[in-house]
Amino acid sequence: MKKAAIIGGTGYGAIELIRLLQSHKEIEITKIISQSQAGEELSATYPHLNGIITKEMEALNTEELEKEIDILFLAAPAGVAKNIIPSFQDTSVQCIDLSGDFRLTSEEYKEWYGKEPASADVLEKAVFGLSDIFTEEIKSASIISNPGCFPTAALSALIPLIDGNKIQTEGIRIDAKTGISGAGKGLSEKAHFSSANENVVPYKIGQHQHIPEIERYASQFADNDVKVSFTTHLIPMTRGLLCTIYADLKSQETTASILDYLQEYYQEKSFVRILPEGHFPATKGVTGSNYCDIGAYVDERTNSIVIASAIDNLVKGAAGQAIHNANLMNGWDETMGLEFIPVFP
Amino acid sequence: MKKAAIIGGTGYGAIELIRLLQSHKEIEITKIISQSQAGEELSATYPHLNGIITKEMEALNTEELEKEIDILFLAAPAGVAKNIIPSFQDTSVQCIDLSGDFRLTSEEYKEWYGKEPASADVLEKAVFGLSDIFTEEIKSASIISNPGCFPTAALSALIPLIDGNKIQTEGIRIDAKTGISGAGKGLSEKAHFSSANENVVPYKIGQHQHIPEIERYASQFADNDVKVSFTTHLIPMTRGLLCTIYADLKSQETTASILDYLQEYYQEKSFVRILPEGHFPATKGVTGSNYCDIGAYVDERTNSIVIASAIDNLVKGAAGQAIHNANLMNGWDETMGLEFIPVFP
Amino acid sequence: MKKAAIIGGTGYGAIELIRLLQSHKEIEITKIISQSQAGEELSATYPHLNGIITKEMEALNTEELEKEIDILFLAAPAGVAKNIIPSFQDTSVQCIDLSGDFRLTSEEYKEWYGKEPASADVLEKAVFGLSDIFTEEIKSASIISNPGCFPTAALSALIPLIDGNKIQTEGIRIDAKTGISGAGKGLSEKAHFSSANENVVPYKIGQHQHIPEIERYASQFADNDVKVSFTTHLIPMTRGLLCTIYADLKSQETTASILDYLQEYYQEKSFVRILPEGHFPATKGVTGSNYCDIGAYVDERTNSIVIASAIDNLVKGAAGQAIHNANLMNGWDETMGLEFIPVFP
Amino acid sequence: MKKAAIIGGTGYGAIELIRLLQSHKEIEITKIISQSQAGEELSATYPHLNGIITKEMEALNTEELEKEIDILFLAAPAGVAKNIIPSFQDTSVQCIDLSGDFRLTSEEYKEWYGKEPASADVLEKAVFGLSDIFTEEIKSASIISNPGCFPTAALSALIPLIDGNKIQTEGIRIDAKTGISGAGKGLSEKAHFSSANENVVPYKIGQHQHIPEIERYASQFADNDVKVSFTTHLIPMTRGLLCTIYADLKSQETTASILDYLQEYYQEKSFVRILPEGHFPATKGVTGSNYCDIGAYVDERTNSIVIASAIDNLVKGAAGQAIHNANLMNGWDETMGLEFIPVFP
Structure with missing residues (x-):
């Protein structure tokens, strides 16, 4: 089992990652990170997780993370991942960012997000994680920029x-x-x-x-x-x-x-x-x-x-595609942990 | 007060005409016509009209209608109005049809509705009731083809x-x-x-x-x-x-x-x-x-x-525009009976 | 026409009063009062009122109100009306409060609302405006405590x-x-x-x-x-x-x-x-x-x-009943301005 | 893997059984039975199953079923299961009925369902499958009457x-x-x-x-x-x-x-x-x-x-509880195939 951490623990993206990864055979979530709610249980915010996810959320500790995890899912708002991922670029941690931080050129990012862009060298390494199109590039990537919905x-x-x-x-x-x-x-x-x-x-x-x-x-x-x-x-x-x-x-x-x-x-x-x-x-x-x-x-x-x-x-527009990308990066069956039949009605 | 009849009494179009005309100062509904439910009260189908509309629905009797009403609203499915309106073309009854029967040329109607078109002479007299565009034409019309939503x-x-x-x-x-x-x-x-x-x-x-x-x-x-x-x-x-x-x-x-x-x-x-x-x-x-x-x-x-x-x-896509057209045809203030503020939230 | 003011202009209660009073034959709204948004148009908050209600909201000026209006609707949160209504108790202004300020005894109000109650003499004058039950008492009231929904x-x-x-x-x-x-x-x-x-x-x-x-x-x-x-x-x-x-x-x-x-x-x-x-x-x-x-x-x-x-x-749970009460207090037909057929579907 | 058939293939109960059993480790669905739509693919009725469930539905053939399956889920309307389950009572097939056919006494069933009840000997064998209450009885049952929602x-x-x-x-x-x-x-x-x-x-x-x-x-x-x-x-x-x-x-x-x-x-x-x-x-x-x-x-x-x-x-009110009961009857972990985290939001 590979160990994963999720940053941005209380957003919908993180919650969906947690739901989907529950049944993944090769990934276990070992850390849920939230700066604003460190120390709390996730079920205080999301009662539907009562008795299911009992782990407390933690503050971000980059050094610790590097040693303890294999995959880092970043599900924070724009502007967060670009400051965190650089710390992991020389490690073996696979980074999958669900925000817009690595999707555009520096110029475009400045114009459309109104923020300072990620550093150019890290930006260059990021592969756009549109799983069904850039499948081959994703397989050999270490940083994934997961597409917008x-x-x-x-x-x-x-x-x-x-x-x-x-x-x-x-x-x-x-x-x-x-x-x-x-x-x-x-x-x-x-x-x-x-x-x-x-x-x-x-x-x-x-x-x-x-x-x-x-x-x-x-x-x-x-x-x-x-x-x-x-x-x-x-x-x-x-x-x-x-x-x-x-x-x-x-x-x-x-x-x-x-x-x-x-x-x-x-x-x-x-x-x-x-x-x-x-x-x-x-x-x-x-x-x-x-x-x-x-x-x-x-x-x-x-x-x-x-x-x-x-x-x-x-799912496909966020957490599911992130897991799809993790599967591709690790050489697993692309459907692993994603075999859900749509919920109907 | 002008007297109006509504044909197609149990559809949503008719029900909305009834709701809106309730407060109209110059139109009163004297007949609600439904072939399939003649003899029934409307509230049997629409309990929200309980105690408000107590009139029984009637079967269509063209001769009687001609004598008794001034305005005829037709809110039946496509294919009905084209067989009814011709009987009224030499009377003073104003006809407003909410179906598609008079909106297209004969050829188009055949192609898109798959039915026999209205007779050419009646079709020619019908004015397309897009109230805010064909305002002047509507004022002098006797047959209105009310637009689709x-x-x-x-x-x-x-x-x-x-x-x-x-x-x-x-x-x-x-x-x-x-x-x-x-x-x-x-x-x-x-x-x-x-x-x-x-x-x-x-x-x-x-x-x-x-x-x-x-x-x-x-x-x-x-x-x-x-x-x-x-x-x-x-x-x-x-x-x-x-x-x-x-x-x-x-x-x-x-x-x-x-x-x-x-x-x-x-x-x-x-x-x-x-x-x-x-x-x-x-x-x-x-x-x-x-x-x-x-x-x-x-x-x-x-x-x-x-x-x-x-x-x-x-409303604007059906019954409201029909009433707007009736107002224009009769020289009344165009907002008569339609001064409703939107229901929000 | 009697002149009415509405206090609490940007809440749902006030908005519904405005919607319903639009067609009332004996009441016209001459002032919409909002402390927090005085000077703004209501349509800035509620775009559906664009072009319909163009009056600017005003700050509360009790002395002015006394002279200019006949009916005061108070649609503010609990704790507001109890401080305003006393100024009107020796005037001819009819007050109708949609909040909980005058519904309970002083002791109950303290216990359940956790606020200081209205002064006893004003509280005593308030009649509980459950229109269909306390009809007679309402007819002769000058202060109405409109019931909760x-x-x-x-x-x-x-x-x-x-x-x-x-x-x-x-x-x-x-x-x-x-x-x-x-x-x-x-x-x-x-x-x-x-x-x-x-x-x-x-x-x-x-x-x-x-x-x-x-x-x-x-x-x-x-x-x-x-x-x-x-x-x-x-x-x-x-x-x-x-x-x-x-x-x-x-x-x-x-x-x-x-x-x-x-x-x-x-x-x-x-x-x-x-x-x-x-x-x-x-x-x-x-x-x-x-x-x-x-x-x-x-x-x-x-x-x-x-x-x-x-x-x-x-409506019945707030603004409609308030208007019903105004009708009763003024000897008008109880259905005046309230003849709406339910919106269905 | 045990082999299961589902009767009543096109109702919501059957569809939910199919969704949930997709990830069950010990049960595979080998037959989907629908009298009215035998020969059709389920995805003709439920396009969301396109490419996932490609099996054609079959007509009921009791003799064949007896030989080929281990578990029979009946998700048909009331009145169907009582005529089918008797054929299986001397076989090793475990029957789980989601209808009301085996939940009441004969008298109650006649009174409330207005139909002839199941034969007394089969009715007697049926265990009420309220999983968390009748847990022990369910473990040794061969016929389960799954509770209503x-x-x-x-x-x-x-x-x-x-x-x-x-x-x-x-x-x-x-x-x-x-x-x-x-x-x-x-x-x-x-x-x-x-x-x-x-x-x-x-x-x-x-x-x-x-x-x-x-x-x-x-x-x-x-x-x-x-x-x-x-x-x-x-x-x-x-x-x-x-x-x-x-x-x-x-x-x-x-x-x-x-x-x-x-x-x-x-x-x-x-x-x-x-x-x-x-x-x-x-x-x-x-x-x-x-x-x-x-x-x-x-x-x-x-x-x-x-x-x-x-x-x-x-789920708990129908298909999920049926699977829970199958787990109990077979001595498997009661959560098998049911480890889903609630879908939120």
Whole structure:
């Protein structure tokens, strides 16, 4: 068993890591780290863990961690991991960061996060952990920059189409819908039940920090810089994230030809499911699981394509993909600890 | 007081007409017509009307209706109104049809609804009741074809931009989200609570009968035939409908210049609210009311625009707009009986 | 038209008063008072009021208010009204307080609210505004203590049974379920969407400040002091409140005999609806309206009764009842401005 | 590995068995049986199983089953199992029935289910599978009658109090709240999203078929026949079930003394969690898991007790408890395959 620590113990990302790792055969959580709640039991904040996780949370002690653990999951807000991971870069500890600290170039990070970027040498080592696309790079990485929830869903649908030269890389529109857990554990007006329930509302149009993340990694498969129009919406549900993506086709395709292509593109991947013609992904079809479901429709009237991808934002969009990456880094079966059937209904 | 009858008494459209007309100063409902439930009280189906609406539903008797009523609201499924309205065309009865029977050309109707179209002469007389756009035509109409819920939201945002030559009419994408009441009163798997709750799913991509309706009326303001890519999503809430629309700009605009333009376009309309820069419409901001809220964002990075419009699908998207049209046809204040403040929270 | 001011302008109670008074024929709101947000427009906090309520909120100026208004609605948290109402006691201003400040005896208030009580002379003048029970007293009152949401539902069901000597006054159990708006506008963990959604949880068992309120007014109809066991639950919906009440019968009754009795008890009241045998109240059947729906079942197996009452917590449980009381105090039709049909679906 | 078949393949109970058994180390599902959909893939009905369960459903063939399987889970509606289980009574196949067919005496079954009861000899062999109470009996049973969802939650809270002589067995009131999945997969008005959402409503007051089930097994721990008043409510959420139970105490107790007693009563049980004083169970705290959380409050004002228990109706209230029973029958660790941490948020 490899020993793992989780930093950012009281956020939703950490809680989901704990839930999923419970049944992992090769990883055991030996430390849960929270600066603000060190000394407390996690069940004081999360009563559902009563009697299950009885470990006290600890303050961060880098030197101790280095010696005692094999894998470090960082599930803290942006701006934390970039100050911690450098201490581990010359150790054998595998670092998997769920924040945005290592996803962008230094310039982009400064612009979109408004913070000082990570040091260039560490940034360079970080591999973007989009498990089903950068599989090989991840296998040999020591630092993983786990993708954001929206980029995971958007890029899983977009990259194959760009890579296969199927779509125009100009004029791509991504309409994203996310459950409220995407706004995290912190209280806010937009996550207040009486405001969020029975409501759909766009937010951060054109200004979401996941825009440069999507563009950066999509561009790696294109001949030019890809720019996307990206709009997020809050949906009155807890979990789930759907991206509906609109693009112009480069050549004549049918729904069937696109689905065949996608099926082949992902045929060796365990967690991407290409739906049959006439079916579209539902977030409820992946709840609690690590699947990314993708459906497509070629609109011959307008020679354009609509492609939709659904994930559980806390699993495939965060903790599940982090574990998937840990599996790849350690040469284990990629599905280890992630064999959950979606919770339905 | 003018006397009104409602056909299709047990659907959500009829129920909402009844709710809204309760406080209308110039219209009283004298007959509620339901073929399938004639003789029953409405409260047997809708207990919330207990003690409020005690009238029994009646079977349709055209001759009697002609003599007794002034306004006929038809809130039956597609295929019913086209067989009823012709009997009233030479009378003084004002007909307002909430179904799709008079919205399309005969050819389009056959193709998208798969039914025989209304007779050509009656079809010709019908005016498309998009109240805030076709205001003048509605004032002198005797037959109103009340718009669909999606076209109401989509066209309210699109027509000003096309009319003012602001956007390219190619490559328009409409991403629509609707509450489950849009699926009506009939039981179905997609409207089953355990399936619909905690779920977002696209449906009828590229095949929704509201597509030709949007295209037909948008085209009237363009130099060419407008084609749109239109995708609808079911959202786990009861009421509310949001369209997020993506288009390319024709010339350089800013968010402020577009909002100013829209503000001016709608300045004399009571029910369209253009939101200030940085704000986007929330369906909860219009629940239970006849407002259509519109917000816009010009993405200078991609020279494109995102415009979003929110309505209550059962009010502005159906019964409220029907009453708005009745007000216009009769020369009353357009807000009569529709002065409801949105129900919040 | 009488002029009204609302104190506590940014809470849900005030917002609902504004919504409902919009269509009242005899009351116009001339001032909205908020100490914390004086000078701001209400729509800055509540965008759904954009273009509808454009009045700026003002700071409290008692002397000015005395001269300018006829009716004062106080919708502030507990502890505010008791310091304001005394200034108005020698004026002709009618005061209607929606907080708990005047509902209990001084001793009870100290014990359950942990604050200094209102001065005894003002407290004495306040009439408990349970509109359908204390109708006559309300008509001649100058200060109304508007009931809490739970007491409104609970007492509307209980008082007739106690008054008619139908039930044992020992062993009464009240199981209450409320939508999350009952927790108010303030952010809290229990009202955080991701915590509250898909969840039912009891809270404040045996410790809710509405317990002494229920007991005090129920006791007025009994020969002894009534004690109740009262448990509240948060339900994942925005509006609505249901009380399910369990009691032992004093003599032999059937469901029909109890329903007949209740029907007669409330026969002259506009807003209490006694449901027919076999039907039980649904919160959705009263949403947005001032109705209180009551159903009952006599369990002959255990010689006990189950009686359930449903209200909209923000209407009948707060703002609607306050307006009902204003109507009674002014000799207007009790339904004035409250003729709303429930919003369904 | 033992081989299992599931009868009633397309109901929620069967689907949950499939989800949970996926990770069970000693049970593999070799047959899924559905009379109505034999020959179809389960994913045609449940797209979330796409690519996971690819087995075709089969028609029932009793003789074949006898030879091929070790454990038979019956998850069909009432009236099916009683005709199937007799064929297996002389075989080594362990039968676990999730329906009501074997829970009541013949007389009770006739009265409450309105059907012919199971044959007396088979009925006699069936052991009531309330895992944490009848643990020893279950270990040596060959036919298990798995409890209903409400009785599971209600009896888990009640039996210890009756068994320990803590409460009066007269005047017990059980107020139950269930998520809509409790109404099953079948379409119905009460499970229609637009009707069920934003709604709480009592149903089947005094007439639910779980009443005699609760009374029968509670009575086994009492000196007399226990009668309960039992009311169920539909809550707008998918999963989760909460029972709030009211009873009079027999002697003086404090909240602490009751909680200590319960803690001790269940100390060797893995899936019952007694919450600390001041905490009450939330359905969200057990979602997706096999836990039953119990909290209590002694109201010294009325010498009564409020005890609340929360379960996931589809896990502990159905499939999870069935697997728990299979574990007990086979001498495996009782938590095998059920080690899921609740899904939160």
